Amino acid sequence: MLKSKKNETKSPAGITNSNSIEVKDLKKHFIGKNRFNDVKAVDGISFNVKKGETFGLLGPNGAGKTTIINILAGLLKPTEGTAKVGGYGLMKNLNEVKELISVCPQEAAMYPFLTGRENIEFFANMHLMSKEDINERAKKLLDLLGLFEASRRKTKEYSGGMKRQLNLIIALINEPNILFLDEPTVGMDPRVRRKTWEFISSLDNQDRTIILTTHYIEEAEALCDRVAIIDFGKLVGLGSPKELMEKHDSKNLEDVFLKITGRKILEGI
Amino acid sequence: MKRQRILTIFKMEMRKLLRTPMFLFFSLFFVAMLVLIFGFALSNVYGWGPEKSIFEQMVPGLFAYSGILTIFTVASSVLGDRDNGVQRRMNTTPINSGEVMVGQLLAYTIIPIIQTVIILITALLIGFRPNISVAGIVMVFVFSIFLSFCSVGLGLITATIAKDAKAAGGLAFIFIVPQQLFGSFIYMGEAVKVVGYAMPSQYVTDALYRIFYGTTLTDVNIWIDLLAIVIISLIIYFIGLKLYDKYKNG
Numbered sequence: 405m406l407k408s409k410k411n412e413t414k415s416p417a418g419i420t421n422s423n424s425i426e427v428k429d430l431k432k433h434f435i436g437k438n439r440f441n442d443v444k445a446v447d448g449i450s451f452n453v454k455k456g457e458t459f460g461l462l463g464p465n466g467a468g469k470t471t472i473i474n475i476l477a478g479l480l481k482p483t484e485g486t487a488k489v490g491g492y493g494l495m496k497n498l499n500e501v502k503e504l505i506s507v508c509p510q511e512a513a514m515y516p517f518l519t520g521r522e523n524i525e526f527f528a529n530m531h532l533m534s535k536e537d538i539n540e541r542a543k544k545l546l547d548l549l550g551l552f553e554a555s556r557r558k559t560k561e562y563s564g565g566m567k568r569q570l571n572l573i574i575a576l577i578n579e580p581n582i583l584f585l586d587e588p589t590v591g592m593d594p595r596v597r598r599k600t601w602e603f604i605s606s607l608d609n610q611d612r613t614i615i616l617t618t619h620y621i622e623e624a625e626a627l628c629d630r631v632a633i634i635d636f637g638k639l640v641g642l643g644s645p646k647e648l649m650e651k652h653d654s655k656n657l658e659d660v661f662l663k664i665t666g667r668k669i670l671e672g673i
Numbered sequence: 674m675k676r677q678r679i680l681t682i683f684k685m686e687m688r689k690l691l692r693t694p695m696f697l698f699f700s701l702f703f704v705a706m707l708v709l710i711f712g713f714a715l716s717n718v719y720g721w722g723p724e725k726s727i728f729e730q731m732v733p734g735l736f737a738y739s740g741i742l743t744i745f746t747v748a749s750s751v752l753g754d755r756d757n758g759v760q761r762r763m764n765t766t767p768i769n770s771g772e773v774m775v776g777q778l779l780a781y782t783i784i785p786i787i788q789t790v791i792i793l794i795t796a797l798l799i800g801f802r803p804n805i806s807v808a809g810i811v812m813v814f815v816f817s818i819f820l821s822f823c824s825v826g827l828g829l830i831t832a833t834i835a836k837d838a839k840a841a842g843g844l845a846f847i848f849i850v851p852q853q854l855f856g857s858f859i860y861m862g863e864a865v866k867v868v869g870y871a872m873p874s875q876y877v878t879d880a881l882y883r884i885f886y887g888t889t890l891t892d893v894n895i896w897i898d899l900l901a902i903v904i905i906s907l908i909i910y911f912i913g914l915k916l917y918d919k920y921k922n923g
Contacts, residue, residue, distance in 0.1 A: 477765045499767060507765040513758030515685065517692040529681035530766035558692075574762075 423488075424582050424613035425453040425476065430485035432471050432637075445471040447637035448485070453630075458604075458614040460628035462621070462657065468637040469617035470510065473584045476615070477507045490582055503531075507584045508575035512567035516560035520551060520570050523559060524577050531578035538577070545573045548603060565596045572600065576607070583607070585616045589623060601626055621658045633661060640664045674775065678768050682776025689750060690784060696746045700784060704739035705795040708732070711858075712799035721860050725886075732796055732803075733881035734858030736813065737874040739788045740820035741852045743781070747828025748841035751917065756838055770918060778822065785821040789814055804887040812884055812895070816877045816902060823873045823906035829913030833920050873909070876902045 432446040446468045453459040461469040474480040476489055478498045487494045490504040514523040521542065528538040546552040549569045559567060572588055588604065589597040604627055607614065618624050624631050625645050633641035633648070641648055641664050645657055654660045690696050715728040722730070754760045763773075793813075805813075827848045835841035855861060856872030869875035880898035888895065 479761060479764055502765060502767045509758050509762055511758040513762040515759060517689055526681055526685055529677050530768045532675060532677055
């Protein structure tokens with residue numbers, strides 16, 4: 405599925421800019437107890453994400469994908485480099501950035517003693533949504549993912565797949581301009597994964613930027629307008645799946661990754 | 674500061690307490706159970722002095738003890754939030770640490786009030802008859818609330834040291850046991866009394882003893898105890914908050 409968009413809309417900051425995210429020479433180094441344990445999780449990465457684009461960060465586990473998301477969501481400070489989200493610099497305007505974004509983390513981050521519905525309300529209230537908006541939006545999202553009935557139960561009773569789906573609903577409740585999905589379908593069975601892909605694809609119809617990390621090749625091919633291939637903290641490929649496949653004369657992104665890095669993407673997992 | 678966010682944090686904290694059996698038991702019923710046991714066993718035993726039974730002498734310390742146990746529930750609870758990723762998720766939302774702090778303090782104002790009511794009713798049912806005024810009862814609640822704030826701070830410090838929620842449960846006793854031994858319901862003798870003044874709970878136990886047994890609120894010692902616990906609580910709470918703020922992303 406190939407999509408190409410180039411929107412020239414006004415950002416919430418009032419800045420006319422076609423990029424939702426601008427990353428320049430981003431580095432994140434974790435210092436270990438000795439120099440052998442130092443980790444260059446992100447090592448000089450630059451890329452832009454256009455408004456309304458679904459942008460994939462593809463790479464094996466430990467490649468640095470989640471670190472990039474954590475920096476862009478304001479959870480980590482970069483060692484070097486700059487990043488702008490929604491036109492706002494992360495260092496200077498983190499509060500404004502947080503108004504625009506939502507993060508669906510890898511782990512099912514929710515309170516086990518609250519019901520699905522209460523978890524949704526909790527995070528919606530963090531964004532100061534009105535009760536009417538919360539009710540309307542929660543019902544719509546719960547219906548779409550078939551979780552409406554289960555939303556009255558405490559989440560500690562949910563299966564792993566249900567938790568992952570609720571994780572996604574929580575991330576969408578505030579209708580974010582920029583949505584970070586960190587391995588959104590990991591741990592889901594193939595049927596639920598397929599359903600979740602359809603759901604994520606349907607979000608693409610709206611004017612929302614999605615940054616998706618994954619090590620599932622099919623996921624990146626099915627959902628992303630463009631992908632950045634990351635390995636050992638470095639950007640080794642950037643473009644639409646079709647462009648990358650043509651450029652490297654490959655049948656799929658797995659082949660592209662193999663040709664660029666000399667190893668299979670799953671070897672890193 | 675947005676009221677909607679503060680109330681959401683408050684409601685979540687209250688639900689956490691009421692829906693987590695371990696927290697519910699330790700926060701509200703454990704000390705009431707001790708009151709029942711000691712009440713039955715020691716109401717007519719006068720080993721610590723001729724004027725009051727051992728149970729009567731223990732009651733003020735038991736109120737303080739219930740506040741001390743808050744250290745355990747806070748440490749386990751905040752590390753549980755960190756371990757399951759909720760804390761990180763909250764950090765990606767626009768809520769600020771001031772709103773979290775006020776919501777949390779609101780919850781830990783209500784919880785000691787409920788604790789105090791439950792312990793007081795249990796003690797009265799078993800025959801405890803304090804010589805106390807209405808203003809004195811209000812002061813009991815005030816002392817309980819400030820001890821609760823202090824325990825929240827110590828709970829946050831524990832959460833900073835501990836690696837996970839299970840470890841926090843054990844580590845919390847570093848702060849609980851000394852206060853239990855030297856500043857609550859256990860009489861350790863005059864020789865070690867001075868050690869008690871290093872324990873926040875000692876100021877509460879001391880003041881409640883006076884309040885329960887007829888000392889009027891004009892007694893300056895009660896106000897010195899109050900001043901001490903207010904200062905200690907605020908210092909420890911802010912140290913805990915600052916330390917935990919650094920480590921909460923884990």
